[in-house]
Amino acid sequence: AREIRLAARPKGLPTPEDFELAEVPVPRPGPGELLVRNVLMSVDPYMRGRMNDVKSYVEPFRLGEPLDGGAIGEVVESDAEGFAPGDKVLHGLGWREYAVLDPRHAVKVDPDAAPLGAYLGVLGMTGLTAYAGLLEVAAFKEGEVVFVSGAAGAVGQVAGQVAKLRGAKRVIGSAGSDDKVAFLTGELGFDAAFNYKSGKVADLLAEAAPDGIDVYFDNVGGDHLEAAIASFNDFGRAALCGAISVYNSTSAPTAPRNLGLAVGKRLTLRGFLVRDHGHLRERFQREVGRWVAEGSLRYRETVTSGGLDKAPEAFIGMLRGENLGKALVEL
Ligand code: NDP
Numbered sequence: 001a002r003e004i005r006l007a008a009r010p011k012g013l014p015t016p017e018d019f020e021l022a023e024v025p026v027p028r029p030g031p032g033e034l035l036v037r038n039v040l041m042s043v044d045p046y047m048r049g050r051m052n053d054v055k056s057y058v059e060p061f062r063l064g065e066p067l068d069g070g071a072i073g074e075v076v077e078s079d080a081e082g083f084a085p086g087d088k089v090l091h092g093l094g095w096r097e098y099a100v101l102d103p104r105h106a107v108k109v110d111p112d113a114a115p116l117g118a119y120l121g122v123l124g125m126t127g128l129t130a131y132a133g134l135l136e137v138a139a140f141k142e143g144e145v146v147f148v149s150g151a152a153g154a155v156g157q158v159a160g161q162v163a164k165l166r167g168a169k170r171v172i173g174s175a176g177s178d179d180k181v182a183f184l185t186g187e188l189g190f191d192a193a194f195n196y197k198s199g200k201v202a203d204l205l206a207e208a209a210p211d212g213i214d215v216y217f218d219n220v221g222g223d224h225l226e227a228a229i230a231s232f233n234d235f236g237r238a239a240l241c242g243a244i245s246v247y248n249s250t251s252a253p254t255a256p257r258n259l260g261l262a263v264g265k266r267l268t269l270r271g272f273l274v275r276d277h278g279h280l281r282e283r284f285q286r287e288v289g290r291w292v293a294e295g296s297l298r299y300r301e302t303v304t305s306g307g308l309d310k311a312p313e314a315f316i317g318m319l320r321g322e323n324l325g326k327a328l329v330e331l
Contacts, residue, residue: 025095035076096308158299202226304327
């Protein structure tokens with residue numbers, strides 16, 4: 001069996017040399033445990049943060065040890081009640097072909113109810129992040145103008161559509177290519193979108209939001225947050241979900257420089273972690289699950305196939321913006 005280990009702590013954008021593919025024996029499950037063979041795994045921006053040796057809200061990855069993260073495995077052996085060989089389970093031990101699980105850390109998923117990728121994306125962690133960030137953290141209300149950055153990614157594609165479906169007056173998205181912009185305004189029904197590489201974000205946003213914005217769903221930080229602060233109407237709210245523009249940077253961020261405006265505009269800028277919003281999970285799965293089933297909420301996935309050894313390039317590609325929607329790896 002194979003697993004991917006952290007070989008070196010990346011400087012800037014990770015390179016393939018920061019990862020090591022290692023051959024290990026298939027692990028043996030103990031009493032009460034499960035052995036699963038992973039079939040699908042997630043690559044996520046937060047994993048970049050865990051590659052640095054800094055204390056954060058999750059422990060850093062250790063050098064020479066396997067990475068981990070969201071995955072779907074098929075049960076191969078089970079000594080746990082309620083789990084049988086062939087069952088598919090959602091768990092946190094990706095980046096390896098086989099994993100031994102404590103059944104308390106495995107959730108059975110139904111492949112007939114939704115494609116497996118949905119449990120890692122639109123109906124899973126990234127979907128819940130979008131739902132909680134928009135509705136609970138930013139306290140979005142019908143009739144408001146919403147701006148979503150990283151809008152063609154896993155979280156962003158759901159955040160913008162939930163805003164539309166919940167009655168936003170106008171939804172604006174930003175992304176890093178013209179194709180992604182066309183996807184946002186075409187397939188996903190955003191009212192406006194711009195390619196942030198085509199000009200100054202503040203100018204592009206001001207043009208797309210002539211009447212200002214009320215809610216900002218921030219996946220990007222930096223210039224995007226500065227632009228949102230400039231475009232905010234009074235009492236605007238930002239859900240600070242992530243700041244991917246700085247994850248690979250080796251120098252201090254230069255924006256936002258206008259945080260002082262938060263006072264006069266009486267803004268709320270609130271950071272959040274999806275793990276604190278588990279109480280929304282059922283409501284989220286019911287509401288978004290219905291929208292997905294009836295086709296009113298669409299989503300994309302970018303699935304890299306070819307096995308575990310392709311995971312590092314899928315991860316690096318995601319950081320470079322090569323994914324549309326949720327980035328996944330098929331094992
Ligand atoms: P995505 O699917 O959005 O993939 C990452 C995307 O980031 C890329 O496709 C790329 O798209 C964009 N990107 C890369 N570099 C830059 C840059 N310099 N400036 C602007 N955009 C860039 O990932 P997720 O949807 O999984 O995550 C989105 C955000 O949400 C991240 O910041 C992540 O950390 C955060 N997050 C936070 C959680 C929480 O609990 N707070 C939970 C889950 C995610 P493009 O082509 O548009 O540049």
